[in-house]
Amino acid sequence: MKFLVCISLVPDTTTKISFVDNDTKFNNDKVQWILNPYDEWYALVRALELKEANGGTVTVVNVGPAANDQVIRKALAIGADDAIRIDGSDDLDSYGIAANIAAVAKEGAYDLVLLGKETISYNGSNIGGMVAEILGQPFISYATSLDLNGNTAKISREIEGGKEIVEANAPFVLSAAKGMAEQRIPNMKGIMQAKTKPLKVVPATATPTLTSTVKYELPPAKAAVKLISPDNVEELVTLLHNEAKVI
C-alpha cells in the first residue's frame, strides 16, 4: 500500500507569538519550526506501523520554502521512505495548499492520504476535506484508530459523547487524532539514513486565493488572580457579585 502523509510545519509551542504588517502577518523571525504533532505523532507513525506490518511505502509531502527541508528530514529520520516538498510560499491559503497536495497525490496514485486532524498553529482542519474533494475520494476525519484488512479499512472516529466505527475502502483521505499512535523519537540510525533518502522538490501550481487574513489579534493578557481566605465567604460573594458580576 502506498501512503502519503501530509506534514505541516508549525512554530514550536514555546514561541512568543507576534505579528507584522499591521497585524496581518505572523512574525516568522527567529521562530523555531517543528513538525505539526498531529501529522507527526499520529498520521505519520500510524502509516509507518501499517507499512511495517503489511509492506508498502510511506511518502511525506510538505508545502513550503527550502528552509523547511531540515524539519522534513526529521520525518525521514522517523522512518518515511521519501519526501516531496512542493516549493510554495508561506502565503498560500488553505485551498492553495490542498490543491497542490491533491495534485501530488493524484500523480503518485497513493492508496491512502493521511494527515493530522489540525495544525496546532491555525487549527483550521481545512486541508483534509479539500484534498478529498479535489481527488473525489471519501474523507474520514478525527480518526483515533485505523486498521487495514487488504484494501478495507476499519476506523474509529471521535464523536460527541462516544465513538463511531466506520469501514471504508481505499483510496480515501483520513485525518488522525490522539490515540491513533504514539510519538516516535528518531533514533540515531534513522537520523544518519535521513541524509541519503530522496527529498524531491516540485514547483507549486498557481491557484486562486480564496481566503486572506484581515487581522490577527492576541488574546487579552490574563488579569491578576485574587486570593481570598477560605474563612471569608462573604468577601468572595461580594466580589463575585460586584466585581466579576457573575452572580
Place this chain on the structure above:
Amino acid sequence: MSNTTEFKNLLRGGEFLIKESNFQDLFTPADLDEEQQMILQSTNDFLDNEIMPKRDRIEVQEEGVTTTLLEQAGELGLLGLAVPEEFGGMGKDFNTNSIVVEAMARARSFTLSWGAHVGIGSLPIVYFGNQQQKEKYLPKLASGELKAAYCLTEPGSGSDALGAKTRADLSEDGKHYVLNGQKMWITNSGFADIFIVFAKIDGEKFTGFIVEKTMPGLSLGAEEKKMGIKGSSTRLVFLENVKVPVENLLGEAGKGHLIAFNILNIGRYKLAIGSLGAAKDALRQAAVYANERQQFKTPIAKFGAIQYKLAEMAIQIYALESACYRASDKIDNFEKKLLSEGKDFSSAILGAADEYAIECAFLKVHGSEVLDYCVDEAVQVHGGMGFSEETQIAGAYRDARINRIFEGTNEINRLLTVDQLLKRAMAGKLDIMSAAMGVQKELMAIPSFGAGEDEGVLTNELNAVRNTKKAILLVAGAAAQKLMTKLKHEQEILMNIADMIIDLYAMESTVLRVQKKIANEGEEAAALEIAIAKTFVSDAIERVGVNGKHALQSFAEGDELRMMLMGLKRYTKLDPFNTKNARRAVAAKISEDQAYSF
C-alpha cells in the same frame, strides 16, 4: 579527510599558552550541523518523554527503571555513539559525543548510570579490546543488552590508582587469571553484567580485565548511602578467586595504566561538558523560580541582588561553554587528522585525547567548579524552598558535589595541568621557556604607553588575554627557574598557576566566541555577548592578579619580587568597566527566556 586545509591553525595541546588563536577557527554551539541538531533534538525528546517523568523512581533505585531506560537509550542509539559502526554503534565523532553528553547531564542520577556505561564501561573495550573481544561485547553494550561498570578505585588507592592491591595470578593450566581483591565506589555495579577490572599480575604488572558478573567469586556489597546521585548504583565489588579466561585480558599485560589514564582523559573532558549541561539546568530552575516568587509584591527577579546571581551564573556558563566546545573541536580535529594520516580509530581518538590531556584536566576542574557555583546560587535564589527536597534544585545541589571529586580530584587535576605543561616543555614539545624569556626581557625594557592597535569593541579584552599569557609565563617561568625540581613539592604554587591557566583559557575562548558572533551577525546582535565577555574578563584578570601575587610571594623576595609584582600588575591592568549594568542586561535576557539562552 583529504582536505588538508581543514587542519591548519590547529593548536597542539597546551599551545594556547604561547600562541594566538583566530576566532574563525573556533567551534561554538552555533556551529552544529543539521545531523548534530537532530541528534540533540532526539536526545532532548528522550529526556523529556521518558527519563524526566521517572526521576523520582530513579532516585529511589526502583528495580528495573534505570536498566529499562538504558535499554531504551540503546534502541535509540544513545549507547553506541562512540562505538564503531562495524560493532553495532554509530561511530560518531568527538563533537557529536560532546553535544549528547551535555544534553544528557540534566537527567541527574541517570546521567551517571548512562555516562558510566557508555564512557568508562564501554570505551576500554572500544579502544583496547582485540577483534574477538569487540565482536563479543560491543554490539551488546551498544544495544544495552549488557550493562557495564569500571573498577579502578580500591579502599587503599584512589588518586594513587597504580597503588592497587587487587592481584591476578595465572592458573597452573595457563587458561585463567585468578583475581583477588576489592574495588570501591563502583558505579552501575548493582546491575552491571560486565566489569572492567584493573589488577596486578603477580602483584606487579597493572593490567585490565573484562570480568563477567556470572564468573563465580564476584560479589557485591550493599548500596552505598551517598550524599547525592542517590539514584545511581554504587557498591563495593569483591573478587574472590574469580577465574577470568586469559582471552579476557584487555590490551597488554602490564599496560593497564594506558587504559586507565587514557580513558580518564576522555572522562575528564566529558565531566566538564556534562557539568556545563547540569549548570544550565540549575540556572533554568533559578530563573523560573525568581520570576514566579514574589516578595514585597515584586518578582524577586526584579531585585538587583538576584539579577546579579542570574547573570553571574549565565556569564560563567557562557565562558565554560566556549571553553568546552573549543577543546572538543580541537580533539575532534586532531582525531580526524590522525585518521587521515592512516591511524586506526582507537589510536586516533586516544592520540587526540592524549594530545589535549592538559585541556581535559583543567576543564574538569573548571566545569565542576562552575557547576558547584551555579547549584549553590540556584539554591540561594530559591531561598527556603531550595532547602526542601520538594524542589529539584536541592537534589541537583547534592548531586553536583561529586564532580569535584571523581575522575581525579580537582586538586590532582590542577597538579596534572601544570605537571604536563612542564613535561611538554622539557620534552621540547612546547616552547614555554623562550616565551618566558621573552616576557622577562619585556619586563626589563621601558613599557610602551602608546595606544595599541584598535581591534574594535573587544580591544581591551584581547589585550587582557595576551597579557594574561605573559603573566602566567612570568610566574610559571620564574617558579620553574627558581625552584627547579623542588617546584613539584610546592603544591600551593602549582594550584595558583593552574587557576591562572583555567582563567586564561576561559577568557580567550569567550572573547574569541564573541568576536566570531560580531563578525557573523554584527555588534548589535552581539550586544549581550559583548557584555558577558567584558564582565568575565574584568573579573578573571583580577583573579589572575591575585593568584600570580600569591605564587610570586611564595618563592621570591626583595627587589626581584618587587620587580615581578610590578610586571604582574602591568599585565593584569584593565580599563574600568561597569559590570553592574552589564549584568543587569544579561539578567533581563535570562529572566525573559527563563533559561540560559546564548
